[in-house]
Amino acid sequence: xxxxxxxxxxxxRILIGNYPAAMYFExxxxxxxxxxxxxxxxxxxxxxxxxQLTRLEIAALSSLAATGGAVLLxxxxxxxTALLAALAVVAIQRMLAMYATRNEKVNTILQGKVGxxxxxxxxxxxxxxxxxxxxxxxxxQLRSEGVMHLGMVDRLYFEADGNFTLVQNKQPESGLPIxxxxxxxxxxxxxxxxEHAVCSHCGKRYDKAPRQCSICAASTFIAPxxxxxxx
Numbered sequence: 706x707x708x709x710x711x712x713x714x715x716x717x718r719i720l721i722g723n724y725p726a727a728m729y730f731e732x733x734x735x736x737x738x739x740x741x742x743x744x745x746x747x748x749x750x751x752x753x754x755x756x757q758l759t760r761l762e763i764a765a766l767s768s769l770a771a772t773g774g775a776v777l778l779x780x781x782x783x784x785x786t787a788l789l790a791a792l793a794v795v796a797i798q799r800m801l802a803m804y805a806t807r808n809e810k811v812n813t814i815l816q817g818k819v820g821x822x823x824x825x826x827x828x829x830x831x832x833x834x835x836x837x838x839x840x841x842x843x844x845x846q847l848r849s850e851g852v853m854h855l856g857m858v859d860r861l862y863f864e865a866d867g868n869f870t871l872v873q874n875k876q877p878e879s880g881l882p883i884x885x886x887x888x889x890x891x892x893x894x895x896x897x898x899x900e901h902a903v904c905s906h907c908g909k910r911y912d913k914a915p916r917q918c919s920i921c922a923a924s925t926f927i928a929p930x931x932x933x934x935x936x
Contacts, residue, residue, distance in 0.1 A: 728780065731780065732777075735776060735777050735780075735784065736777060738784050738787075739773040739776060739777050739787060742773065742787060742788065742791055743769055743770075743773055743791075746769055746791050746792075746794070746795050747766070747769070749795050749799070750762065750765055750795060750798055750799070759815075759816055759865070759866050760815065760816060760817065761798060761801055761802060761805070761815050761816065762798070764798075765794055765795070765797075765798040768790075768794045769791055769794055772787050772790040772791055772794065773787060773791075775787070801815060816865040816866070817865040818865065819862050819863065819864055819865055820832045820835065820836055820862065820863040821860060821861070821862060821863075822836075822838070822843060822861045822862070822863050822869075823843075823855065823858050823860065823861035823908075824859075824860055824861075826855050826856055826858065826874075826878065826880050826908060826909070826910055827855065827881075827904070827907045827908040827909040827910070827920055828840070828843070828855070828907045828908050830906075830907055830920075830921055832863070836863055838863070843861075844883040844885075846861075846869050847861070847871070847883055848883060848884070848885075850871050850873075852871070852873070852883065853882065853883065853884055853895065853930070854879065854880040854881055854882045854883060854895075854929060854930050854931075855880035855881045855883065855903075855908040856874065856877050856878040856879050856880025856881075856910070856929065856931070857873055857874055857877045857880065858871065858872075858873060858874060858880075859872045859873060859874040859875070860872040877931075878910065879898035879901055879903075879910070879929035879930060879931045880903060880908060880910060880929050880930070881903045881904070881905070881908035881910075881927075881929060882895065882929070882930045895930040895931070896930060896931045897928045897929070897930055897931075898928060898929045898930065898931050899928055900912075901928070901929055902914035902926040902927065902928060902929070903926060903927060903928075903929040904918040904920065904921060904923050904925070904926055905923065905925045905926060905927050906918065906921050906923035906925065907920045907921040907923065909921070910929060911926070914926035
């Protein structure tokens, strides 16, 4: 369509378009076919397509969406091309999933490794940088699990599928507070442990504040808090 053929008051073209009526019926047929094809393919890929997705499943789902969209919006392409492309995606995904199940190296390449974000009461900053996770996001996740300071955490794993797994400390010690600074009233209600010090950067706990943290080399230390609250 040329520029001189476009008019803002041409409501017939804007709402209905310049296609013949039969093409709209074909659009319904294409939409129904693509929808059923996607449902069948997702069923063949596995039950996890309805839950948290892995990298492999996200790639498969994106490929299926691109295949269906191209056929749905381009009337010059036949439905057989969508069917063949979708079957190829499903076959490749199932083959890779099978190899990943049988071979740990393949599984690590496709899915990634489980990372330890917190261990022994302090943050593993190198792992945080590796997975590109901010401390704000980390602390928000811990607060959603009812954690108020790092002394309550034994391990926090960052799973290969992007989920977090928290293992709480059975005998909590005082630790770095993770409460938001925008809530100073609640933070002031916590009991402070003045007999120890924690690194304000990584949360490493010390009996006495050193000049430099042995974990992250930071030089700022604060008093940790305990699990109890002031009455």
